[in-house]
Amino acid sequence: MKKILLSLFAMMLAMCAAAEDGHQLWLRYDTLNQAKVSANRHSPTIDIAVNELKTFASGQQITLKIDRSLPDDEGFNLQTDSKQRIVISARRDIGLLYGAYSLLERQHLSAANGQCQLSSVPARNAPYYNLRLLNHWDNLDGSIERGYAGESIFEWFHLDKNLIKEYARANASIGINGSVLNNVNASPKILTTDYLNEIKTIADILRPYGIRVYLSINFASPMALGDTPTADPLDSGVAAWWKKKADEIYRLIPDFGGFLVKANSEGQPGPGDYHRTHAEGANMLADALQPHGGIVMWRCFVYATNHVGEDRVMQAVSEFKPLEGQFRSNVILQTKNGPLDFQPREPYSPIFDQMKLTPNMVELQITQEYLGQSRHLVYLGPLWQEFFSFVNPKSLRGIAGVANIGKDRNWCGHHFSQANWYAFGRLAWNPFEESEDIARDWVALTFANGKQSNLEVLVTLMQNSREACVNYMMPLGLHHIFEFDHHYGPCPGGTRPDVPTVWCPAHYDQADSLGVGFDRTTTTGTGATAQYREPYAQMYNSLETCPEELLLWFHHVPWTYRMKNGQTLWQNLQAKYNEGVGEVDRMIYIWQQLRPQIDDQRWREVNDRLQHQLENAREWRNVCLDYYGSFAEKSAKE
Numbered sequence: 001m002k003k004i005l006l007s008l009f010a011m012m013l014a015m016c017a018a019a020e021d022g023h024q025l026w027l028r029y030d031t032l033n034q035a036k037v038s039a040n041r042h043s044p045t046i047d048i049a050v051n052e053l054k055t056f057a058s059g060q061q062i063t064l065k066i067d068r069s070l071p072d073d074e075g076f077n078l079q080t081d082s083k084q085r086i087v088i089s090a091r092r093d094i095g096l097l098y099g100a101y102s103l104l105e106r107q108h109l110s111a112a113n114g115q116c117q118l119s120s121v122p123a124r125n126a127p128y129y130n131l132r133l134l135n136h137w138d139n140l141d142g143s144i145e146r147g148y149a150g151e152s153i154f155e156w157f158h159l160d161k162n163l164i165k166e167y168a169r170a171n172a173s174i175g176i177n178g179s180v181l182n183n184v185n186a187s188p189k190i191l192t193t194d195y196l197n198e199i200k201t202i203a204d205i206l207r208p209y210g211i212r213v214y215l216s217i218n219f220a221s222p223m224a225l226g227d228t229p230t231a232d233p234l235d236s237g238v239a240a241w242w243k244k245k246a247d248e249i250y251r252l253i254p255d256f257g258g259f260l261v262k263a264n265s266e267g268q269p270g271p272g273d274y275h276r277t278h279a280e281g282a283n284m285l286a287d288a289l290q291p292h293g294g295i296v297m298w299r300c301f302v303y304a305t306n307h308v309g310e311d312r313v314m315q316a317v318s319e320f321k322p323l324e325g326q327f328r329s330n331v332i333l334q335t336k337n338g339p340l341d342f343q344p345r346e347p348y349s350p351i352f353d354q355m356k357l358t359p360n361m362v363e364l365q366i367t368q369e370y371l372g373q374s375r376h377l378v379y380l381g382p383l384w385q386e387f388f389s390f391v392n393p394k395s396l397r398g399i400a401g402v403a404n405i406g407k408d409r410n411w412c413g414h415h416f417s418q419a420n421w422y423a424f425g426r427l428a429w430n431p432f433e434e435s436e437d438i439a440r441d442w443v444a445l446t447f448a449n450g451k452q453s454n455l456e457v458l459v460t461l462m463q464n465s466r467e468a469c470v471n472y473m474m475p476l477g478l479h480h481i482f483e484f485d486h487h488y489g490p491c492p493g494g495t496r497p498d499v500p501t502v503w504c505p506a507h508y509d510q511a512d513s514l515g516v517g518f519d520r521t522t523t524t525g526t527g528a529t530a531q532y533r534e535p536y537a538q539m540y541n542s543l544e545t546c547p548e549e550l551l552l553w554f555h556h557v558p559w560t561y562r563m564k565n566g567q568t569l570w571q572n573l574q575a576k577y578n579e580g581v582g583e584v585d586r587m588i589y590i591w592q593q594l595r596p597q598i599d600d601q602r603w604r605e606v607n608d609r610l611q612h613q614l615e616n617a618r619e620w621r622n623v624c625l626d627y628y629g630s631f632a633e634k635s636a637k638e
C-alpha cells in the first residue's frame with residue numbers, strides 16, 4: 001500500500017512538473033542526459049553550452065571547438081564529421097552557445113516534423129546585425145510602460161536571480177545580445193551608485209549568455225541628481241559629470257553597452273532645452289562613452305517641440321536631416337518602423353530614406369501597445385517583414401524591440417505573444433527570414449512538444465492575425481483612432497480639451513461629410529509624401545496609385561470614391577471591418593478544432609482570450625462604423 005501511495009505521489013509530482021503554464025516558452029526540451037559532450041576550452045559561456053547539450057541533446061557525441069581561424073563574429077559552424085560526431089565550432093565562446101541552441105532547436109524541430117510541414121531549418125550561422133537588443137520600458141517601481149504581462153522582472157534590490165537567468169537563457173536561444181533595462185522615460189536615479197551595483201549583478205548574470213547591459217538615461221540626470229546647476233551639453237561641468245559617470249559604470253561593468261536616449265520628446269529633457277541640437281547632446285554622451293567602447297542610441301521619436309503645427313509624421317526628418325554628418329561615430333539613431341507610433345499598419349518611416357551618413361537602427365515594438373496588448377492574438381512577424389520589404393536591412397546598423405516581458409508566469413501575458421519575442425530574435429539574427437517559417441518553427445517548438453503534430457492551421461491563423469487586427473481596428477490607412485492614454489479601445493473622432501491636438505483621434509481621421517483620411521499630399525495636404533524616396537513619393541502622393549491599404553494615411557477621400565473592386569469607399573470600409581471580425585471568428589473555430597492536440601491549461605487560456613478578442617473586434621467595428629457612418633450616410637443623402 002505504501003508503495004502504491006508513493007508511486008501515486010511520484011506520478012502527481014511528475015504531472016505538476018509537466019504543468020503547461022507556458023513558462024518554458026519555446027524551450028520545451030526533455031531531459032535526456034544522453035549526449036557525450038566535450039569542449040577544447042572552458043569558460044562560463046562554453047560551460048553553459050556543454051551543460052545544455054549534455055542535458056537535452058539526443059544521444060550523440062558532440063564536440064565544441066573554439067577555432068581562431070573562423071570569422072570574428074558571433075557565428076558558428078555546425079557540422080558532422082566522418083565518424084558522425086557533431087562538431088560545433090566558433091571563433092568566440094558565444095558562437096558555441098548559439099551553436100548549441102541551434103542544434104537543440106534542430107533536433108526538436110525534426111522530432112516534430114511529422115505531418116506538420118516544417119520549413120527546412122534555416123542555416124543560422126552568423127547574425128546579420130551586431131546589435132540585437134531588447135528595450136525594456138521598465139520603471140524603477142516595478143511597473144512597465146506599455147507592459148501587459150505583470151510587473152518588471154527586474155525587481156530592484158530584490159533581484160530574482162533565477163528568473164533573470166531564465167530570461168538570459170531564452171534570449172540567448174534566439175540570439176538576442178543586449179538588453180536596455182529601463183524605460184526610455186528614464187528616471188535619473190538609475191545612474192546612482194546603489195542602482196549601478198544592482199545593474200552589475202544583472203550584467204554578471206547576463207554576461208555568460210552573451211547579453212550586454214545598456215541603460216536608458218535621462219538627459220538632465222546631473223542636474224536632477226543635484227550635482228550640476230544645468231544639463232547643457234556644452235557646459236564643461238556637465239560633460240565632466242558624464243565622463244565620470246561613464247568611468248564609474250565601466251569599473252563595475254567592463255562590457256557595458258551604452259546609453260539609449262529619448263530627448264526633447266513627450267516632455268523629456270534634452271539639449272533643445274539649452275538651444276543645442278540633438279547632435280550636440282548625443283556627441284557629449286558619445287565622448288563620455290567612447291574611451292570604453294560604448295555607444296549612444298539616440299531616438300528619432302521626437303515631435304511637437306520646435307515644430308508646432310507641422311504634421312507629426314514629418315517632424316523626425318525635419319529635425320534630424322539638417323544634422324547629417326554631425327554625429328560622432330559611436331552614435332546611432334534609433335527610429336521606430338513607422339513615422340507615427342507603432343500603429344497596426346503604417347508606411348515605413350521616411351527617415352530611413354533621408355539619413356545617408358548617420359547610422360540608424362530600427363525600433364520595433366514587441367509589446368502590442370496598439371495591437372490588442374496581451375489580450376489579442378496578433379502575430380507581428382508579417383508586420384516586421386512588411387517593414388523590411390521597404391527598408392533594406394542592409395541600410396540598418398541594428399535592431400531593437402520594445403519587450404513584452406513581465407513577471408506573468410507565461411512571461412508575455414498571452415501564450416501567442418511569446419511568438420513575437422521569438423520572431424523578433426529570429427529576425428534580428430536574419431532579417432531576410434520569412435515570418436511564416438518563423439511561425440512554423442515556433443508552433444512546432446511551443447505546441448508540438450517534440451512530437452509529430454498537425455498544427456499547420458495555426459501557422460495560417462498566426463499569419464492572418466495581423467491583417468485581421470488592422471481590419472477590425474483601422475483598415476485602409478486609418479490610424480491613431482484609439483482611446484486616449486491606454487490605447488486599447490476605439491475612439492474615432494475623439495477630442496479632449498486637455499489633450500494636444502496631435503494626440504487626438506479627430507486630428508488623424510479627419511472625418512467629415514465629404515470624406516475621411518489625412519491629406520498628406522504635396523498638392524493639397526501636408527506634403528509628407530515628399531519625404532519618401534521614389535517610387536514611393538509619387539506613388540503615395542496620387543490617389544490613383546496609392547496602395548489602398550494606406551489610402552487614408554495619405555489622402556482625404558470622398559465617401560463615394562470608387563475603390564479598385566468597384567465598391568465605394570464607405571462600402572469598402574464596412575467590408576473591411578466585417579472581414580476583420582470574421583477572421584477572429586475563424587480563429588476561434590480553428591482553436592476549437594485543435595482542442596485535442598493542445599494541453600488543457602494553455603488551450604483554455606488562449607480560448608478565453610480569443611473570446612475576448614472577438615468581443616473587442618465587434619466593438620471596434622460597431623463603434624467605428626457608427627461614427628463614420630454618421631458622415632457617410634449623410635453624404636449619400638445630400
Ligand code: GCU
Pocket residue numbers: 145146184185262266301341369
Ligand atoms: C508611445 C507610447 C509611450 C512611449 C513613447 C515612446 O507614445 O505610448 O508610452 O513613451 O511611445 O516611444 O517614447
